[in-house]
Amino acid sequence: MINTRFSVAVHILSLLASEPERRLSSSYMAASVNTNPVVIRRISGMLKQAGLLQTKPGVSGALITKAPADITLLEIYRAVQQDDPLFSTHSSPNPDCPVGRNIQSTLDESFKRAQNAMEAELQKQSLADVTSHLFV
Amino acid sequence: MINTRFSVAVHILSLLASEPERRLSSSYMAASVNTNPVVIRRISGMLKQAGLLQTKPGVSGALITKAPADITLLEIYRAVQQDDPLFSTHSSPNPDCPVGRNIQSTLDESFKRAQNAMEAELQKQSLADVTSHLFV
DNA sequence: ACCACCTGTAACTTTAATGGTTACAAAACG
């Protein structure tokens, strides 16, 4: 199961998108997510590296850097998951067995196709699609 | 990251598919996977419940129950992952915040779409597709 | 210039999931 970083990252950006003029501090966002400010800063750091938000040390709060319609969920996913594989394969199968010898490379291909399909769907959804459901 | 049960399950079924006449014991398969026989029996149990293989208590070995071309990777995935969600959402966001109040149900929908896309791709691949790459 | 406050980050603790292991009852077969 994929960790909650992705979920929290979308939450953070949704908050920033809802008040694009206002700098929201990590404490403020932590109260909405219901976690510790350090957790927010950790994930904000990854989003900053991906160019999705701006912060300055010492200056309170973060600002979103793009229009929500121009941020795909895939960008957010990649920002927090880097290139972690979605599926893991068991390690060191028996090389003396034809199945054991070739299973890993074969599975890697199948798994990559599945992951690509998932990511293609995330590419189709934008942050604006998410936020449009939040305020109704 | 998805656990290695799926990977091991495909390995098990590939072994059984490679010798459909022969009953392979959990110890034999454990040697190919490079793990403990109990791990194999644990996963075999799930595959049995899904109708993908047969075993009898006391009788050594397992047999595959279908032609590899008729087993999709999705069937195997479902057999070992049940209906675990692919993505997790952070728990108890703040209900006093419009974002916190609605983020979970919104994310659930987005995440389900992504998971569906992944599963649709697994549906397209059969065990035969995998085994055809193993013996070359 | 000072101070209160914030970010960024490292380090540590806690918790949960996974895989490996031990143990043993129940069943089958020679």
Add this chain to the structure above:
DNA sequence: CGTTTTGTAACCATTAAAGTTACAGGTGGT
């Protein structure tokens, strides 16, 4: 009958994630 195997339960070890504490460094208000 006794050896072997499956099916499970129970337990241990390892790992990853999230939460927490701590603190250096920067900023802006006073």
